[in-house]
Amino acid sequence: MLNRAISSLYPPGSTFKMITLLSILNSGITPEEGIFCTGEYKIGTRILHCWKKSGHGRVNAYNALQ
Numbered sequence: 001m002l003n004r005a006i007s008s009l010y011p012p013g014s015t016f017k018m019i020t021l022l023s024i025l026n027s028g029i030t031p032e033e034g035i036f037c038t039g040e041y042k043i044g045t046r047i048l049h050c051w052k053k054s055g056h057g058r059v060n061a062y063n064a065l066q
Contacts (some may be wrong), residue, residue, distance in 0.1 A: 021061055034060030 002008070031033065039055030041048045050056070 017065060021047060025061070031061035034058055034063070 024035065025031065035058075037050065037056035037059050039050045039053050046053075
């Protein structure tokens, strides 16, 4: 018996989805309103790119969790 949740090597993508969603909801954005994904995010002088270069467009909480 292998507990895959703690013993296997899986990327923690789903965990980060929940953390990101909670921070967006705490900032006052409603789940229906969502945000606009341009495909990049600027932190200081660095630009982080999304896997989809053109971005995802308008994304609400329900679409993001899918």
